[in-house]
Amino acid sequence: MANKMGKCVHCLKDGVELTSDHMFPKAWYPDATPKDLEKWQIPSCLECNQHYGRLETDLIGRIALTLDVKNTASAGLAEKALRAIDPAAGRNEGDAAARDARAKKILRDLVKGEPIANANVVPGLDERWGRPVEEQLAIKIPDGSFEAMTEKLVRGLVYREDHAFIEPMLVQEVLTFLRVNGKVYSREPGLEIRRAILDGGDVYEVTFWQQFKTYATVPKRKSPEAPERASSRGALNWSEFTP
Numbered sequence: 001m002a003n004k005m006g007k008c009v010h011c012l013k014d015g016v017e018l019t020s021d022h023m024f025p026k027a028w029y030p031d032a033t034p035k036d037l038e039k040w041q042i043p044s045c046l047e048c049n050q051h052y053g054r055l056e057t058d059l060i061g062r063i064a065l066t067l068d069v070k071n072t073a074s075a076g077l078a079e080k081a082l083r084a085i086d087p088a089a090g091r092n093e094g095d096a097a098a099r100d101a102r103a104k105k106i107l108r109d110l111v112k113g114e115p116i117a118n119a120n121v122v123p124g125l126d127e128r129w130g131r132p133v134e135e136q137l138a139i140k141i142p143d144g145s146f147e148a149m150t151e152k153l154v155r156g157l158v159y160r161e162d163h164a165f166i167e168p169m170l171v172q173e174v175l176t177f178l179r180v181n182g183k184v185y186s187r188e189p190g191l192e193i194r195r196a197i198l199d200g201g202d203v204y205e206v207t208f209w210q211q212f213k214t215y216a217t218v219p220k221r222k223s224p225e226a227p228e229r230a231s232s233r234g235a236l237n238w239s240e241f242t243p
């Protein structure tokens with residue numbers, strides 16, 4: 001059966017042959033997932049689907065080894081990750097070798113018995129066995145993996161809920177708006193804050209030491225009784241990137 005043609009949620013290429021991509025990867029659902037739960041799928045080009053497939057397999061193989069085995073929310077994932085690197089579980093010689101290679105790859109990236117700066121530890125995935133530092137093992141999460149997964153989930157949800165694509169144009173428009181209409185507050189040369197007030201809330205661009213920027217949005221709270229002042233504004237969302 002031929003696949004449908006259309007637009008890829010991830011790379012936004014239009015007129016491409018679409019495949020169905022699991023928004024939350026199929027293998028990431030824990031054992032406790034209800035059998036009849038719909039596993040959300042989104043349209044993706046084959047290239048993006050395969051790219052995410054590789055990223056997700058590698059990532060879950062690492063994260064799962066750090067998950068709490070007693071937590072039902074992740075039940076079965078650690079066991080599955082251990083089987084994936086166990087040559088004895090191989091279906092044949094080639095499969096056993098692949099499992100062995102995966103184990104060696106994770107082992108190569110392992111940090112053992114060295115103090116790990118707290119800033120580098122994913123909050124929630126820190127040492128849970130109370131081992132002394134010299135016995136601790138840390139598993140490396142490749143740079144950008146979590147960011148890529150977060151982007152996928154946000155793009156997927158916006159597609160499912162709003163039937164919309166997140167265009168890079170929108171990001172570019174907000175940045176242009178900031179540059180043109182944003183008011184600058186600075187303590188040069190260390191700090192510059194550019195603020196643009198939009199209907200939905202405010203956008204901020206913070207430049208540190210003229211070297212890197214972070215962005216934040218502060219949406220306006222809709223509640224009519226809230227007074228129009230700082231306390232009436234909603235939660236702060238931030239992201240960090242250099243456009």
Ligand SMILES: [Zn+2]
Pocket residue numbers: 008009010011012013044045046047048049
């Ligand atoms: Zn794509």
